[in-house]
Amino acid sequence: MVRGMRSGIAVVGFGYIGTVIGAVLADRGWPVTGVDVREHVVDEINAGRSHVPEPGLGELVANNVGVGRLRATTDFAAVADNDFIVVTVGTPLGPDYEPIVDDITAAARAVGGHLRPGHLVILKSTVPPDTTETLVKPVLEEVSGLTAGVDFGLAFCPERLAEGVAIRELTSIPVVVGAVDERSARACAMLWRHALGVESIIVDDPRTAEMVKLACNTWIDLNVAMANEMAKICDRLGMDALQVIYAANSMPKGMHNVNILHPSMGVGGYCLTKDPWFVNHLGQNLGLELSIPRTSRTVNDTMPTYTYGLLTDLLTGQGKAIETSKIAVLGIAFKNNTGDCRLTPTRYVVELLEASGCELSVHDPWVPDEEAYTVTKVPLTADIESAVKDADALVVLAGHREFHQIPxxxxxxxxxxxxxxxxxxxxxxxAAARAAGFIYKGIGR
Ligand SMILES: NC(=O)c1ccc[n+]([C@@H]2O[C@H](COP(=O)([O-])OP(=O)(O)OC[C@H]3O[C@@H](n4cnc5c(N)ncnc54)[C@H](O)[C@@H]3O)[C@@H](O)[C@H]2O)c1
Structure with missing residues (x-):
């Protein structure tokens, strides 16, 4: 199936993940067509630009659109001209913390209309177990009149890259493959080896691969929750949580070492804030009262308020009140070196600051003005020097590399x-911050 008659890749859903995958595959020589329902996204890509704020991505998009290897369209007929169809549409969280898979159903229906024998369809969106086999497969089969595992291949391969380092991770992390049959699994593994240079871990079926992704993110969220509670203890005891974590992580356990992640002012973004809830919802459907996903989400959601409390305590220690202080916030994206503000925990700190009556300035070189309005009513200050001028406190909410470039x-x-x-x-x-004259405080240090 690899590099057959059609030998191209259609990426359905050209948002954050789709654009990264599409641009990297194009850069590695594959003809890639991004298919999205949003016309402005398609127009932007065809103009050689991407709205996705990921380091290195703009250049990849510009270069590959320029040489004709990458294009985008709203017309699903483009699917027919490609051997491989990678689906990366969104799966948001519903009002009752349940997964919304409507875009998956719509994408499967639209792809099904153009499915041909020999196609390999790979779902990469994060979904509850059984989605590939009980939702995507029947829709594709019904619309196309073809049979999965006989006429066309079908697999689920979770996307596990992290924003900010997405391009590197896409081409280095092994891919988990769960397919409806052995032939689809082999074709998938071959594709990822040829296209991205990464190995595959083939699991029994799509539902196992779907569960792998949820297990990864539940582990991360829980691990960070533990680090955050350790940090709260260390704050009270006047210890450095990072020293504790660094030393603790030297201990071998099982096949690896203890691996406690770092505490921070909060966990955000499009994955960790919802995937544990997918697990919680799954537990409810199975009649299980799970506590881990709920606990990790709850703990991590306390961190913005905790951070704000640290600030007011520090100001009080200096004989200052928040309402008469000037506060400069540096970074509002949900993590370092990305401009993504979706579900960013920084918003809650900024909201508390806005309500406090303090004089507030906000600077983030990664976030476009139109996205910043989703986080703060205060217009962004364009340069860091003006933002921090005469501030009583600098509050770093995203540790972008630019903030380290100014002495x-x-x-x-x-x-x-x-x-x-x-x-x-x-x-x-x-030590460096204190040597420069600041009253330094980290989370747990
Ligand atoms: N962002 C991450 O860091 C990350 C990491 C790993 C996995 N994931 C998972 O990957 C999936 C995509 O995430 P994202 O951050 O790229 O989301 P996104 O919202 O940025 O992108 C989704 C894209 O799908 C398009 N779309 C919606 N319905 C469509 C349809 N019927 N046909 C074609 N296109 C359609 C949207 O217009 C949008 O451009 C989610 O399931 C997410 O959980 C995301």
């Missing part, structure tokens, strides 16, 4: 004497 001594010169440096991402060296 700490320069920041200290610009801010008020005895300025607080609240490092919500623990991304600065406390």
């Amino acid at each position: 700490l001594t320069r920041l200290a010169e610009l801010t008020a004497v005895g300025c607080i440096f609240l490092d919500g991402r623990n991304s600065f060296d406390p």
Whole structure:
């Protein structure tokens, strides 16, 4: 099936994940067609631009559209001209914390209308177990009149890359493959080896692969929740949580070491905020009262308020009140070195600051103005020097690399004497910040 008659890849759903996958595959020489229902996204791609704020992605899109290997369309007929169809539409969380798979159904219906014998369909969106076999497969079969595992291949391969380092991770993390039959699994593994240079871990079926993704994100969210509670303890005891974690992580356990992740001012983004709830919902459907996903979500959701509390305590310690202080927020994206503000925990800190009556400035070189309005009513200050001028406290909510490029001594010169440096991402060296004249505080350090 690899590089057969049609030998191209259609990526259905050209949002964050679809654009990264499509641009990387095109860059590796494959003809790629992005298919999306949003016309402005398609127009933007065809103009050689991407709205997705991922390091290195803009260049990949521009280059590959330029040489004709990458294009986008709203016309699903394009599916027919490609051997491989990768589906990466969104799966948001519903009002009752349940997974919404409507876009998966719509995409399967639209793809089914153009399915041909020999196609391999790969679902990559994060979905509850059984979605590939009980939703996608019957829709594709009904609309196309073809049979999965006989006329066309079908597999689920979870996407496990992290934003900010997506391009590197796409071409280095092994892919998990769960297919409806052995032939689909082999074709899938061959595709990922040829196209991305990565190996595959083939599991029994799509539902196992679907569960793998949920297990990964439940582990991450729970691990961070534990780190956050350790940090709260260390704050009370006056210890450095990062020293505790670094030393703890030297202990071998099972096949690896203890691996506690880092505490921070909150967990956000499109995956970790919803995938544990998918697991919780799954448990409810199975008559299980699970506590882990609910606990990890609850703990991590306390962190913005906790961070705000640290700030007000630090100001009080300096004889200052929040309502008469000038506070400069650096970074509002949900994580370092991305401009993605979807479900960002920074929003809750900013909301508390806005309500406090303080004089507030906000700077984030990664976030476009139109996206910033989803987080703050305060217009972004374009340059860091103006943002921090005379501030009583710097509050780092995303540790973007640009914030490390300006010397700490320069920041200290610009801010008020005895300025607080609240490092919500623990991304600065406390000793260096203190040496520059700041009153430094991290999360748990
Ligand atoms: N963002 C991440 O870091 C990440 C990481 C791993 C997995 N995932 C999973 O990948 C999936 C996609 O995430 P994302 O962040 O790219 O979402 P996104 O919202 O950025 O992109 C989804 C795209 O699908 C398009 N779309 C919706 N319905 C469609 C249809 N019927 N046909 C064609 N296109 C359609 C939308 O217009 C949008 O461009 C989700 O299931 C998510 O959980 C995301």
